[in-house]
Amino acid sequence: MDILVIxxxxxxxATIKKTVMxxxxxxxxxxxxxNDGSTDRTLDILKENRxxxxxxxxxxxxxxxxxxxxxxxxxxxxxYAIQLDADGQHDPKDLEKLVAEIKQSGCDMVIGSRFVExxxxxxxxxxxxxxxxxxxxxxxxxxxxxxDPTSGYRIVNRNVMREFANYYPVDYPEVEVxxxxxxxxxxxxxxxxxxxxxxxxxxxxxxxxSLYYMTKVTFTSLIRSIF
Amino acid sequence: MNKVQLITIMFASLFLIQVIYYSTRNKxxxxxxxxxxxxxxxxxxxxxxxxxxxxxxxVLGVSYMPTLIFTIAFLVVLNALIYQSITLxxxxxxxxxxxxxxxxxxxxxxxxxxxxxxxxxC
Numbered sequence: 001m002d003i004l005v006i007x008x009x010x011x012x013x014a015t016i017k018k019t020v021m022x023x024x025x026x027x028x029x030x031x032x033x034x035n036d037g038s039t040d041r042t043l044d045i046l047k048e049n050r051x052x053x054x055x056x057x058x059x060x061x062x063x064x065x066x067x068x069x070x071x072x073x074x075x076x077x078x079x080y081a082i083q084l085d086a087d088g089q090h091d092p093k094d095l096e097k098l099v100a101e102i103k104q105s106g107c108d109m110v111i112g113s114r115f116v117e118x119x120x121x122x123x124x125x126x127x128x129x130x131x132x133x134x135x136x137x138x139x140x141x142x143x144x145x146x147x148d149p150t151s152g153y154r155i156v157n158r159n160v161m162r163e164f165a166n167y168y169p170v171d172y173p174e175v176e177v178x179x180x181x182x183x184x185x186x187x188x189x190x191x192x193x194x195x196x197x198x199x200x201x202x203x204x205x206x207x208x209x210s211l212y213y214m215t216k217v218t219f220t221s222l223i224r225s226i227f
Numbered sequence: 228m229n230k231v232q233l234i235t236i237m238f239a240s241l242f243l244i245q246v247i248y249y250s251t252r253n254k255x256x257x258x259x260x261x262x263x264x265x266x267x268x269x270x271x272x273x274x275x276x277x278x279x280x281x282x283x284x285x286v287l288g289v290s291y292m293p294t295l296i297f298t299i300a301f302l303v304v305l306n307a308l309i310y311q312s313i314t315l316x317x318x319x320x321x322x323x324x325x326x327x328x329x330x331x332x333x334x335x336x337x338x339x340x341x342x343x344x345x346x347x348x349c
Contacts, residue, residue: 034330056327057332060326060327064326067323077329170323
């Protein structure tokens with residue numbers, strides 16, 4: 001099998017078992033859970049169920065965890081790698097669509113989007129405004145139209161995996177990597193996916209962090225789109 | 228030599244002794260030790276040659292020499308801080324890579340164990 005599903009997990013004891021079981025039942029792809037130094041029972045659950053996992057001894061953040069997965073995929077010779085959130089927001093049923101699209105279109109990255117077509121997604125107005133802001137930011141900086149730049153549901157080919165193995169932002173990586181890939185001439189596409197409400201755990205982005213998030217991502221995206 | 232200059236030389240000397248002490252105790256190493264040693268020597272040099280520096284400042288059109296020294300010192304300290312941040316970022320990156328490698332090796336070991344268990348049960 002040439003496709004690896006990477007599931008970054010930090011304190012996801014409430015959902016990790018369901019997410020992995022759902023994936024195993026839905027898709028034939030290989031998977032690896034990256035336990036990002038969880039302090040709850042996530043690691044125990046992974047062990048008890050004999051799931052495939054990499055256990056980071058300390059918390060590296062979402063970027064460090066995902067990069068671990070991309071490096072693993074590269075070493076093991078996978079042709080494509082897909083990010084799937086451990087909190088159950090991403091529906092494994094859409095995996096097939098992402099795989100089919102990247103293979104047919106020859107793009108380097110395909111992003112699962114909530115906004116490219118109408119979906120059942122109901123986010124808060126504030127969150128939607130933030131996403132719209134990043135849409136215009138990326139369009140202004142890189143000339144690409146990505147309707148859902150904060151979506152983590154994405155598949156990449158081996159060329160992009162190599163890029164990510166060399167550099168992947170530690171925190172809030174989604175928007176920044178699009179700016180970087182667009183600058184380097186990689187082809188990025190979006191397809192419609194459905195996203196569920198968070199099944200458990202806590203969001204990594206609290207309202208208090210939002211301002212820092214927006215400013216930091218704007219700065220880093222600006223840097224990546226120029227240099 | 229007036230009182231102020233004597234006190235300045237004393238503080239600059241103490242700073243130099245402090246840097247040498249940390250270097251000999253291996254608390255400061257290699258490039259870091261050299262950087263601070265250089266800064267301490269420059270500080271002492273300025274303290275000793277206050278008068279000639281006053282003249283240089285006058286030539287440059289600076290009426291109050293300490294302003295010039297504070298500006299230069301501020302820029303030097305700012306650069307030293309940036310250098311520290313670069314070193315810190317470099318170390319963070321190396322630690323991250325090490326953590327990832329440990330996770331990978333643990334995974335490989337676990338796979339071997341699972342294979343052995345499977346073989347034994349067969």
